[in-house]
Amino acid sequence: MTKLNIWIAKHQNKMTILIAILIGLSLVFNYLMHFEAAATIFMILASIVGAIPVALHAFTALQNKVISIELLVTIAVVGAFIIGEYEESAVVTFLFLFGNYLEQKTLEKTRSSVKSLTKMAPTMAELVVENGQTEMVDVDDLDEGDRVLVKTGGQIPVDGKIVQGTGYMNEASITGESTPIKKGIGDKVFAGSLTDNGTITVETTSVGEDTTFGKIIELVEEAQDSQSPAARFIDKFATYYTPAVLIIGILVWIFTKDFPLAITVLVLGCPGALVIGAPVSNVAGIGNGAKNGILMKGGNAVNTFAQVDTLVLDKTGTLTTGKMSVTIVDNFDGDKEKLLGLLTAVEKTSNHPLGQAIINYAEDQNIKPASGLPTLDTVKGQGLVGQTDDFKILVGNEKLMKANQVNINDLQKKIIEQRMQAGDSVVSMAINQELRLVVGVNDQLRFDAREGLQALKDAGLKKIVMLTGDNKLAAQRIAAKLPIDEVHAELLPEDKVEFVKQFQAQGSTVAFVGDGINDSPSLATADIGIGMGTGTDVAIETSDIILVKSSFDALAHAYILAKKTVANTKENIVIAVGTVALLLLGLIVGVIHMGSGMFVHELSILVVIFNAMRLIRNKSSKLDTDQVLKTAN
Amino acid sequence: MAKVILQLGELTCPSCMTKIQKAVQNQDGVSNVKVLFNAGKVRADIDESKTSAEKLSKVITDLGYEVLKTKVKELA
Numbered sequence: 001m002t003k004l005n006i007w008i009a010k011h012q013n014k015m016t017i018l019i020a021i022l023i024g025l026s027l028v029f030n031y032l033m034h035f036e037a038a039a040t041i042f043m044i045l046a047s048i049v050g051a052i053p054v055a056l057h058a059f060t061a062l063q064n065k066v067i068s069i070e071l072l073v074t075i076a077v078v079g080a081f082i083i084g085e086y087e088e089s090a091v092v093t094f095l096f097l098f099g100n101y102l103e104q105k106t107l108e109k110t111r112s113s114v115k116s117l118t119k120m121a122p123t124m125a126e127l128v129v130e131n132g133q134t135e136m137v138d139v140d141d142l143d144e145g146d147r148v149l150v151k152t153g154g155q156i157p158v159d160g161k162i163v164q165g166t167g168y169m170n171e172a173s174i175t176g177e178s179t180p181i182k183k184g185i186g187d188k189v190f191a192g193s194l195t196d197n198g199t200i201t202v203e204t205t206s207v208g209e210d211t212t213f214g215k216i217i218e219l220v221e222e223a224q225d226s227q228s229p230a231a232r233f234i235d236k237f238a239t240y241y242t243p244a245v246l247i248i249g250i251l252v253w254i255f256t257k258d259f260p261l262a263i264t265v266l267v268l269g270c271p272g273a274l275v276i277g278a279p280v281s282n283v284a285g286i287g288n289g290a291k292n293g294i295l296m297k298g299g300n301a302v303n304t305f306a307q308v309d310t311l312v313l314d315k316t317g318t319l320t321t322g323k324m325s326v327t328i329v330d331n332f333d334g335d336k337e338k339l340l341g342l343l344t345a346v347e348k349t350s351n352h353p354l355g356q357a358i359i360n361y362a363e364d365q366n367i368k369p370a371s372g373l374p375t376l377d378t379v380k381g382q383g384l385v386g387q388t389d390d391f392k393i394l395v396g397n398e399k400l401m402k403a404n405q406v407n408i409n410d411l412q413k414k415i416i417e418q419r420m421q422a423g424d425s426v427v428s429m430a431i432n433q434e435l436r437l438v439v440g441v442n443d444q445l446r447f448d449a450r451e452g453l454q455a456l457k458d459a460g461l462k463k464i465v466m467l468t469g470d471n472k473l474a475a476q477r478i479a480a481k482l483p484i485d486e487v488h489a490e491l492l493p494e495d496k497v498e499f500v501k502q503f504q505a506q507g508s509t510v511a512f513v514g515d516g517i518n519d520s521p522s523l524a525t526a527d528i529g530i531g532m533g534t535g536t537d538v539a540i541e542t543s544d545i546i547l548v549k550s551s552f553d554a555l556a557h558a559y560i561l562a563k564k565t566v567a568n569t570k571e572n573i574v575i576a577v578g579t580v581a582l583l584l585l586g587l588i589v590g591v592i593h594m595g596s597g598m599f600v601h602e603l604s605i606l607v608v609i610f611n612a613m614r615l616i617r618n619k620s621s622k623l624d625t626d627q628v629l630k631t632a633n
Numbered sequence: 634m635a636k637v638i639l640q641l642g643e644l645t646c647p648s649c650m651t652k653i654q655k656a657v658q659n660q661d662g663v664s665n666v667k668v669l670f671n672a673g674k675v676r677a678d679i680d681e682s683k684t685s686a687e688k689l690s691k692v693i694t695d696l697g698y699e700v701l702k703t704k705v706k707e708l709a
Contacts, residue, residue, distance in 0.1 A: 005697030009642075060696050064655040104645040111671050118672075140704065209638075209706075221672040239651075283671050 005060065008053045015049055016097040022046035023090055043086035050093025051077050067243045072266045075246070079263035080594060091595040092267060099602030103276070106609040109616070111224075111283060117290055118217055120173055122191055125157035126150070128201060139191075139208060146204045152197055156189050159211040160202040167198025174212055174548070216548075220290045223298040224283045237274075245269030260594075261587075268583045268597040273604040277572030280608060284615035285565030293548035294558045301544040305528045305562040310508040311461055312500055312522070315468035315475060317515040318532050319482070320443040321550075324357035327424055327440040330415050337367055339437045343429050345369035346384055346395045349376050354427055357441045379403075383427075394430040406430040412438065423477035445478060452552020453483050459560050463508070467496045496522045513555065530555065561615070568615055572608040579604035634708045637686045639675040642699040644668075649698070656692050660684055678708070 008015070026042035029035045051074065058070035073096050080089035126134045128147040139157045142148070147163065150156050156169070168180035171193040180196040183189060189202055192213035208214050245266065253262035282299045289296050296302050313319055331339050344362040347355035348369055362369070374386040374393070382403065383396015394404055398416065401408065406428075408416075412435050419426050424440035446452075453464055465486040468475045475489035488499060496512075500522050503510045512519070512526035520542045523529030531543030532550045547554045583600055586592030592600070644650060650670045657675060658666045662683025667676045677689065690700045 006694065006699065009697050009699065056697065061652050064652050064659070064696075066651050066655060068652070100645060104643060107645055108643065221669050221674065222667075224671040225669050279670075 005056060008056060012053050012097065013101055015053060016094065016101055019046045019050045019090065019094045019097065022049065023094060026087075026090070040086055043090045046090035047077065047081060047086055047093060050090060050097060051081075054093060054096060067246065069242060072242065072245060072249075072269060075249075076263040076266040076594065079259065079266075083259055085260070085594070088594045092598045095595070095598040095602050099598075099605060102602070102606055103609065106606065106613065107280070107283075109613055111287065112616070117220065120192055121213065121217060122155050122157040126154075142204055142207045144204055144206065148202050148204065149199070150195050150202060151199045152195055154195055156191055156193050156195065156202060158191050158202065158204040159206045159213075160189060160204045162187050162189060162200050163203045164201035165199050167200045168196040170194040170196050174216075216295060219295055219297065219546075220286065223296055223301070224286050225298075241274075242269075264587065264592070264594045264597060267594050268580075268587060268592065268601070273572070273576035273579055273601070273608045276605060277576045277608040278569045280612040281565055281568040281572055281615065284612040285561055285568065288616050289558060289561055292554065292557055294554055294561070295546040295548065296558070296562070297544050297546075301528065302562045302565050304509065305511065305545060305559065306566040308509045308511040308528055308559070309460075309462040310465065310503050310510045311456065311463070312465045312467060312496075312503065312510055312512045312526065313484075314496070314512075314514040314519055314522075315466055315470060315478065316443060318513055319449055319466065319478065320445050323444065324353050324425075324441050325444050326357055326361035327422070327442045328419065329361075329440075330438045332412065332436055332438075333434070334436055337365075338370070339429065340365070340367045341370040342373075342393070342431075343395060343427075343437055343439070345371070345373050346376060346386070346393065346429070349373075350378070350384060354425055354441045358427065358439060392432055395427065397426065398428070401428055401430060401435065404430070404433070406433050406435055408435050421477075423474045445481070446550070446552060448552045450482050452554075452556045455553075455556035456559055457483055459556065459563065461559065465499070465503070467491055467499055469493075493519065493521060497525050500525045530558075565615060568612060572611055575604060575608055575611065635679055635681055635686075636706045636708055637675075637677050637679050637689060638704040638706075639686070639690060639693065639700050640702040640704075641673045641675065641693065642701060644670050644673045644698070652696060653693060653698065656696055657689055660689065660692060663689070 022042045023046050026039045026046065029042065030039035054070050054077070055074045058068055058074045061068040062071065073092065077089045077093055080086075080092070122139055124136055125139050125142055126149045127137045127142065128134050128149055134149050142158060146158075148157055148160075150167075152167070162183055162185050164185065166182065166184035169183050169189060170180050171190060173192040174190045183200075188205075189200070190213060191207075191211035209218055246269075248269065249262045249266045252265050253259060256262070279299075282302065285302060286296050286298075296305070329336065329340065340362055344359055344367060347358045374388045374391065376384045376386040378384055379396065379400060382400035383394065385396075385400075385404070386393045394400055394406065415438055416426055416428070419438065419440040422440070422442075424442045427439045427441060428435060429437040429439075457464070463485050464483060465488070466475065466479050466482075466484050467488050469491055470489055472487075472489040475487050479487040488495075491499075496519065500510055500512055504525075504527070509528075510526045511528040511530055512522045513530040513532055514520075514523055515532055523531065523542045528545060529543040531546045532555075545558060547558065579600060583592055583597055586600075587597070641653075644653075650668045653675060654666055654668045657663060657668075657677060662680035663677050664680075665676070665678045668674075669676070675689070675693065679686070679689070686703045686705045690703055693700055
C-alpha cells in the first residue's frame with residue numbers, strides 16, 4: 001500500500017499524460033474510425049488509470065477521518081462508471097489530475113521568492129580540526145565553539161565571532177546593506193553573509209535555524225502559512241463544506257431519483273478555488289515582501305497593516321540614521337585642511353559622539369590628524385582646552401567660547417546661528433582667542449524619508465506622527481522638512497506608549513515604527529509594530545513587520561503591498577464564490593454537466609492562482625540609484 | 634523532548650496538509666505539530682521515550698508523501 005502510494009505520487013504526472021493519450025485514442029476511434037467498441041474500451045481504461053490515484057488519496061484521508069475533495073470525485077467517477085458514462089468519468093479524472101498538475105506548477109511560482117531565500121542558506125562549512133587542517137562538513141554537524149575557515153568569496157556558514165583574520169563582509173542577506181563592511185578579530189559575523197575579501201576563522205555561536213538568517217527564513221515560512229482571518233474562515237468553512245456536499249448529493253439522489261444529477265452535484269461541489277484562493281494571495285504577497293527585505297508575520301499582520309490609518313514614528317534611528325555626521329565646515333583665516341587636521345587630533349583624545357563624526361569626516365577627506373598638541377583638559381559640558389606658553393586651543397560649544405572670551409564677529413555669529421537654526425550641533429575651534437573653525441554636526445535624515453512618507457500618504461495613510469526624546473526645536477526642524485502632521489518632543493519611552501494608546505482610543509489603527517530595542521513597548525502596543533534596522537533578535541520577536549533594509553521606500557512598499565494583498569484576497573474570494581454560484585445556476589438551467597463542471601472548476605483554480613501571481617511582480621518603488629546618490633551627497 | 638523537522642516534497646493540496654497534521658498528531662508522544670504547507674515542512678515536538686523521528690517519517694511516507702530530510706534537535 002505504502003509503496004503503491006509513493007509510486008503513484010511520483011508518477012502521477014506521467015499517469016495524467018497516459019490518460020490524455022487514452023482519451024485521445026478513444027476520440028480517434030470514435031469519430032475518425034467509427035469503431036465505438038474500441039473507443040469505449042479506451043475510455044474505460046482512462047477512467048481506471050485516472051481513478052486509482054484519486055481514490056487512494058481519498059482513502060488515506062478517510063483513514064485519518066478527513067472527508068476530502070478526492071472522495072467526492074471518487075464517488076462521482078465510480079457512479080458515472082456504474083451508469084455507463086465512461087466518457088464523463090474519464091474526462092473528470094483527467095481534468096482533476098491535470099488541474100492538480102497545473103496547480104502544482106503555478107504554486108511553485110508563488111513560492112519561488114521564499115525558495116530563493118532558503119537557497120541562500122549555507123549548507124557546507126570548512127571545519128578547522130587539529131594542526132590547522134580543515135575538512136568539509138555539513139553545517140548541521142557543527143556545534144557551538146567549533147571553528148570554521150571562510151575564504152575570499154566564501155559564504156559564512158554560521159553566526160559567530162572572528163577569531164583570526166580580517167575581511168570585508170557583504171551582509172546584504174541580513175541587513176539589506178550591500179556595501180561590504182570591514183570586520184576583524186572579535187567582530188560578529190552572520191551566517192548567509194559573504195566575504196568579499198580576506199580569509200577569516202570564525203568561532204561558532206549558533207548554527208542552522210538558530211542563526212539570524214535561519215530565524216528570518218523560519219519567520220517567512222511560518223508567515224506564509226499563518227492565515228488571515230478571511231482565509232481561516234474559508235478553511236473552517238471548507239471542512240464542513242465537503243461533507244455537506246456529500247450529504248446534498250445523497251439527498252438529491254433520494255428525492256429526485258436522478259443518479260446522474262446527484263453525481264454531477266458532487267463534482268460541482270468541490271471547493272477548489274475557495275480553498276486555495278485566499279491563502280495563495282498571502283503566499284504571493286508575503287513572498288514579494290521577503291524578496292524586497294520586508295518580513296511580514298503572516299496574514300494577520302498583512303490584514304491589519306492594510307487597515308492602518310495612523311503611523312507613529314520614532315525620530316532617532318528611524319527617521320534619522322542615528323549616526324552623527326558633519327554637515328558643513330566653515331573656516332576663518334588659515335588653511336582649512338590644516339585646521340581640520342588640528343581639530344581631528346583634538347577630537348581623537350575624546351570619545352564624544354560629535355568628535356567621532358568629525359574624525360570620520362576627516363578620514364573621508366583624507367585629512368591626517370596634526371601632531372604636537374599640548375596636553376588637553378576637559379571642561380565638562382563645554383569642550384576641551386589645551387595651552388602652552390604661546391599657543392592656546394579651544395574646541396567645544398558656544399559656552400566654552402564665551403567663557404574664554406573668544407572674539408566672535410558678526411559674520412561668525414550669523415553662521416553659528418544659521419547652523420543651529422538648521423538643527424545642527426555646532427563644534428567651534430578657536431586658536432589664541434580667534435575663532436578659526438565652525439563645524440555643524442547632525443544626525444542625518446534618512447535619504448528617502450520624505451519620498452517614502454509622501455508615498456505612504458498617497459497610498460491612503462491619514463496621519464503621520466513623530467515622537468522623540470529630543471528637544472522641541474530640533475524635532476520641529478526635522479518635521480518641517482517632511483509630510484508629518486504632528487510632532488511630540490522631549491518624551492520618555494513610556495510617554496511614547498501613552499501616545500500610541502491615545503490614538504488607539506480615538507479609534508485609529510496605529511502602526512509604530514521604531515528601531516526595535518528601546519521602543520519595544522510601543523512596538524508591542526501598536527496594532528502593527530514595524531521594526532526598522534538590522535535583523536536583531538529583539539526586533540524579530542516584538543515586531544509584526546520587519547524592514548531588513550532600513551528605508552522608507554521599503555516601508556511605503558510594505559504598506560502598498562499589504563493593501564494590494566488584501567484586495568487580491570477579496571478578488572479571489574469573489575471569483576471562487578462566483579464560480580460556484582454560476583455552476584449551480586448552470587446546473588439548474590441544464591447547461592452544465594459533470595465534465596464541463598469539472599473544467600470550469602479547474603479553470604477557476606487557475607484564475608485565482610494567476611490573479612495572486614500578479615502580487616509577485618509588484619514593486620511600487622520609484623526611487624532609483626540616482627536619487628540615492630544625489631541625496632547622499 | 635526533542636524537536637523534529639521533516640522536509641517533505643512539494644505539497645500541493647491543502648487537504649494533504651490536514652491529513653498529515655492529523656496523522657502525525659495522533660501518534661503517541663507527539664505535540665505541537667505544525668505542517669508548513671508552503672515550505673513543505675512538518676515540525677513537531679516529540680517525547681523520545683515514546684516515539685522517534687523515524688516513526689513520524691514512516692507515518693508520513695505511509696500517507697504517500699516523500700520525506701526528503703529529517704532533523705532532530707534536543708530540547709533542553
